[in-house]
Amino acid sequence: MFETLSHLALQQYWWVIISLLAALLVFMMFVQGGQSLIYNLAKNDEDRDILLMSIGTKWEITFTTLVTFGGAFFASFPLFYSTSFGGAYWVWMAILFCFVIQAVSYSYRKSPANFLGQKTFDAFLFINGLGGTILIGTAVGTFFNGAMFSVNEMNFSKWETPYGGLEAVLNYHNVALGLAIFFLARIIALMYFRISIDDKVIFDRTKKHLAINVIPFLVFFLLFVIALMFKPGYAYDAQGFVKVEPYKYLHNLLELPVVTVVFLGGVVAVLWGIFTAYFKDSKKSIWVAGPGVVATVFALFLFTGLNNTSFYPSTFDAQSSLTIVNASSSKFTLTAMSYVSLFVPFVMAYIWYVWKQLSKTTIDRELAKNDYH
């Protein structure tokens, strides 16, 4: 089936898969968003237990999505893996640190003989919620704004600044994306709490926090998107020559109408979800806003890699910029991997089924008191 596709078609197919994984990851980061709310939304320990019990059944899926995103990127575009990870060392290490401390916290925070104390593990979860979202968002910002690296004729890369990727925070556009993702994760978390927790006090508080988080989200998201439409991008021709093209992402928006429809549809769904959550006190707004997040991020990722766009531009040497053509795995590997990708719908189906089973019982104070482990 996949053998008949050209190498370029497979590269595009894999960019679509990567974009989908990135979109699902951003949606799943409502877990991080929820963790970042444990000191605001919860007024006491009991509140915190309820919130963490609610997202505690989901954190591993977010974690796994991140790991799979990394693995799939490694498999399909190994030059990105070797360039970004080996160069932006401090950024990726900081992201790893945020996720390492998360992994143990759910299990250990209430355990007897936990010598670090519950407060430490709660703080770990908060750090993961804050740092994980902002750092990942800022790192993804470099897909649009580039980074200082070079790639030699043997395809070995070198970072051309001594700051190991930390220089990304000096670009407002990167930071705007990081903050937009942070506030978006909190908004989706608030919607998730509404649907999974049966508690009026918490429900009422989510409304107030929706208002608090929606405004900065809209500011940073609009700042990011508007600036993106006016900024130049890196385009490549049939020979692989890379050059700076003014309004590249605006061109992509106009030249990829299907992706544009997905993007606009996603944005409208997110806004509609927020509207129904705030003005209509909807409990189910996540079913609109969640797919909206997936569609928006999916489309944004497609804009970065399709239509002859460099998905990881080098601001040091334009010809070192990474594209889906020069950074990808061989045709054989992409073909083999494409068969594996057929499992993705199956995986999504059983995740859906399991969540449905577990969601039959909503969480309330009584359950949290008895069942938290």
Place this chain on the structure above:
Amino acid sequence: MIESVDMSLVDWSRAQFALTAMYHWIFVPLTLGLTFIIAIMETIYVKTGNPEWGKITRFWMKLFGINFAIGVATGIILEFEFGTNWSKYSWFVGDIFGAPLAIEGIMAFFLESTFIAVMFFGWGKVSKKFHLVSTWLVAVGSNLSALWILVANAWMQKPVGMQFNPETARNEMVNFWEVALSPTAVNKFLHTISSAYVLSAVFVIGVSAWYLLKNRELVFARKSIIVAAIFGFLTSVYTIGTGDGSARHVAKDQPMKFAAMEGLYNGQEGAGLVALGVFSSSETDPKNENLKDFAMKIEIPNILSYMAFMDWNAFVPGIHDLIDGNEKQGIMSANEKIERGKVALAKLKAFKEARKSGDKELAEKLKTEFLAKNFQDNYFKYFGYAYITDTNQLIPNVPLLFYSFHIMVGIGMFFMFLFIYALYLIIRKKAIKHKLFLRVAIWSIPLAYLASQAGWIVAEVGRQPWVIQDLMPTMAAVSHISTGAVQTTFWLFTIIFTTLLIAELRIMFRQIKNGPNS
């Protein structure tokens, strides 16, 4: 391609990876094996409806959960360190190595992480049967993830199913099934998971023995020991069998590692196996501190030859044969391999120069020569040797490997008898009176971890200096980052991992002390 290599960067990068991998490997074996033990216990619970089995299942599940979380934490770092610390490696083999990692994520991690939520949060919310299926799926998922990472690891020890592409300067996969089902990969997977099952069985028996020694939870402890002892005995026999297979693969594909495991300096026909040996502090070769002399050894004649080649009188090459060459046995010297590796690298560089200068004709000619079977078999095969500046770099730490290998084998053998004896005592209802056995069983838990770590050392330290056997040494694989950066993260990870390990142990001990009724 050959740049001046900062060896301290290589050493710190290796240390960081070793630190992460060894910490990860403290937690993973218990996850791999305990899930199956729990699944067996839960199956009995669902079949019999006996609430005692339900209690037993829940208790071991609690310990599993404590252990699982920290395994996940260390695992994510390993995946990303391939890129952060070994970026040249990531490109050189990403076309092959990345695929198993991605498959691991899609096919195994999601299975594990989805159904583990049911395992822990599903009691009373889903049916008993669905819960049981979920527990089995967690067991299958965690073991599937081991399969794919070990396929990737095996490929590093024995690269197969690939072709080097001079255009992209990397190895590219040409046969997926050859990579996934290579005999090295299959054997490595079976040996690793069966040894993890043994460790888990020892863990269950050791903890249960503690209860018997304290005269607590007697029914719980007896039932747990029965399941673990049967599971442990079967898997320990299997571990010995797969270990034997692994040794043959190592002897054939990584003869230097095999010679170091046995402290064999000079090759022999009908070589004997050193069953017990102690190294002196003096070196056989003053130029290489790795080559320590034996102070004493007990050797069983001909066994090593049989173990390696199924022939009592086969020639087993020693370290000196592999370095200096042995014409009679058809073994090429290391210096000759280095020269051939340099020829391969020079041709690749010439090809790249021709491409860069736009000389298409010359580039095509060089590419054809490079890909010719004769050149591949006689020159590219030794590509990684081009980076070797001193033949002593090709010799791993012999005492470390020798002791690790013998500790692993010795403890593994001991466990087989421990399981038989545990089963005997439980069936005869004598275990509670046999205080010495109970103490030995408890102290076997750290022994199991020691054997497990020793196995990791044999497999991974033993292949040094190669990150990919004969094709890429560690010094050519490292990222272009500062040594200071790696030193900083090394110490940060040391602090984090150690703190989390202490936290894990304290929580685990308290949970055990509280018992299954808590």
